[in-house]
Amino acid sequence: MADPVTIDTRGSDFAQLVRKITEAGLLDRRPVYYTVRICLAAAAYLGGWALFVWVGDSWWQLLVAVLMGVIFTQFGFLGHDLGHRQVFRTRRPSDNLGLVVGNLCIGLGWGWWNTKHNRHHANPNHEDHDPDVSPAVIVWSTDQARRSNGLPRFIAKWQAFWFFPLLTLEGWHLHVASFKSLANPSMKRRRLEGAMLVAHVVAYLALVFTVLPVGLGVLFLLVHQGVFGLYLGSTFAPNHKGMPILTKDDKLDFLRKQVLTSRNVKGGHVLDVALGQLNYQIEHHLFPNMPAPNLRKAQPIVQRYCEEIGVSYLETGLFDSYGQALRHLHEVGAPLR
Template sequence: MTSLDTSPTTAVGSRDYGELSQLIRQSGLLNRRYGYYAVKITLNVVAFVGGWVAFFQVGDSWWQLFLAVFFAVMFAQLSFIGHDAGHKQIFRNRRANDLVGFWHGSMVGLSYASWMSQHTRHHANPNHEDDDPDIHIRAIAFTTEQAEERRGFLRWMAKYQAVFFFPLLLLEGFSLHVSSVKALLNKDLRSRRWEMFLLVGHFVAYLTAVFLVLSPLTGVIFILVHQCLWGLYMGCSFAPGHKGMPTIPHGQTLDFLRRQVLTSRNVRGGVWVDFTLGALNYQVEHHLFPTMPRPNLRRAQPIVRAFCAAKDIEYSQCGWLRTYGYVLEHLHAVGAPLRLANR
């Protein structure tokens, strides 16, 4: 992850983004896609409810582990809808989007309001070494400066963090739940009482269902498989967009267009990649136009890429597996100074 150190004037950057925005608007790509989301949400909810019906029908059996995998996928797909709602991709009205967001957050056990606060800061400052909360994670060092600041066990982990990356993602689901519960302690959290009710309801319903149907051992293993695979899925969906891309150091400024494009990476693929990653594989377009409905991102991609080529702005895109290679190579490089110090 290298640092960015060049930028055109703000006036030039604003003019460039204005020109691109006009192209996108003229193409109708910011128009709402109500039909798409109506079908998408309906199918998700039907599948989710169907999964729980099957869960109670199967009963206390190790076959439930297949349903644990199914629920890991469903939790991710429901989370993607919550993500879209948070960006006002579904409705133009904030209240309607929030209703969908809180609903989907409650189905997977996440604080929608807390996630919105963090994700908004990420979008405003992607890969900014001071201001992006997504590159300030205790378990992973994303810059050599962060690695040098680690002490004790975390410093040892930073040395070999490329090896630990995917195993750590298995804990992401639990981490999301814990951070959501911690967020409820913040009295300034938007809709705090409402979220308390929703999250308590989720955990009570989830744990009651699991241990009402399954024996204690089977129940614990079901939860571990479900939550670990969900965390892995979420981490593998969000990590490719920025990890291993250039960072913006303290005091450096970039215009909006270049700040979003130069710090983001797309993942090539067809409709199955779009579905699996919730269209987060169009990270460049999503960051430039966060309110753009998910199905329109694929159509916006060639317009944005051609525009960036015309303006001599580097546009990053690679295959799905290669992007994880870049992430691991970066994490390995960040830990290199610590490994060399022990020789």
């Protein structure tokens, strides 16, 4: 990990990078791209449910469940971009469409997720401040492993092997956490968010169990939500897992804090679409409001600049990124084995 920098250099390195990115026009909105993407996403969502109704009472519905899991995840990526104001510059249209995409379409609480995700961006991989590395079922550092008890302690011993199976539960976790967040009195738009979440659940369950008998309907739910959680979790896992975990003793400037805790996953345009372009995680963390299609163009600029100032920049393949993350999880659990 890089040595801490002084107050005099904090921001100056990043300021120079901002100038390069701004001069390249990569922070400009991409209205045509997002108009097309939103229309395609809406067509896929409505078409997927139309296919579900057309297939009817059939075991082929399990394939439809897989398809809907993919579509739900792609909606999650769109909600992510809206949350970072990559689509619109102002808050109101971002929030309005985000509520529809998140709460109403996929049952993911917009306000709760945005708050949580912004905390992650402010302090990525920080043991005390990043909610994505707070110990729950999975532990992320040897200190967390030693302090764990109950189920997390049991899981932590062999958590690298549990990791992907547990991701199939991530969709359920997100739905439950969205509803639990409504109990927070400081949450904005609680009634609206709650009403939209309830509307999603009622419409979702009513449609499934109107078309399918109970047994097949339950299987559809399990496959659909399992694929949703696995796909979504597998997209975010390569980005930070296995990268340095920061503590209160680490004093890094903004650029180094974001770059040193993030990992890029290299691949072609198909991988970009599959991962919601979050495979350019370093660029996304440095410029979270940069429209997603511009991240690929920003990547060589950021990598070259990091090389110039001596900051480690990690880019690897998809499977290698999973290998690094799983090896880290296995090493973390070593004290308990």
